[in-house]
Amino acid sequence: MTSVAPPPPLSAGPAVVHVTVSDPRVEPLLRELGDEYSARYGKDAHAELARYPDEEFTAPYGGVLLLLLEHGEPVAGGAFRRYDETTAELKRIWTHSAHRRRGLARRVVAELEREASARGYRRIHLTTGPRQPEARGLYLTTGYTPLFDTEADPESISPLPFEKHLPAAPPQKEAAGS
Template sequence: MNVITTKRTQGENKDFNHLIAQLDNDLNKRYQREQSEYDKFNKVDSIATVIVAFDGDKPVGCGCFKEYDSDTVEMKRIFVTPDYRGRKISKQVLGELEAWAKELGYSKAVLETGSGQPEAIGLYTRCGYERIENYGQYKDFPNSLCFEKKLR
């Protein structure tokens, strides 16, 4: 197995955009029409804090975060291609995102995932995220599950 490397980049990155297109396809299969209600919350093209994971030159995973408030980031778009799942790449990406957020002075991370994504729920709980009441735009979405983690 090759060593997976990560790269800090931005939302315009072509590899990141290729990966989130695959993520969107996956989410549309899982949630069908309901997913369109979430699409407006997933705009990340202008985001400056993106991680892409690579196997050699091949992009195999990604994630990003944006400021939620002055002390908190919101983790977004964490994804690993199906052929690379089970190799702890999502944990590596999430860890890199958390480290970057701490470097920038944030002390907490929040995130939202869907009830139809048991692998994501497992990742977040294994990485120390605790379930919280649905926040912000997700308050009225019954399939949304929100989590938070103290970063310091």
């Protein structure tokens, strides 16, 4: 009797990796993000991206997430920081220009929400700029409530705030013998 090898597992896409802002794999995404924001808004956006200290994006209050392709190439990422005691603020959501239209930003947002919820946050707050219709669309389609008049000219509102309430995280199981 000959056995047939099972088919290889389907790829779940890029691996989720938690890193610090100072990890060298983050730099290419932030550089491209700064370049694109600078082009869209007509001023150097790199200083804005460096406005928050790296510590605000580390545990226990914040986190950075990076999605990597199998070859180790950074393709999408994002971060969150403490906004207030029960609210996390999403920042720096980004997909490399060569990897867009694959659902990676949606996956980054979902992973950041999951991580924020696990850390006890019950609400997400974020803002996006008026010249980022892709981001506005992403947040509207992933369940975020706009905190602005969606019929108004986005340029008259800037920045565009959103919020989303998170479900309570499931209780942590106690380790055996505790």
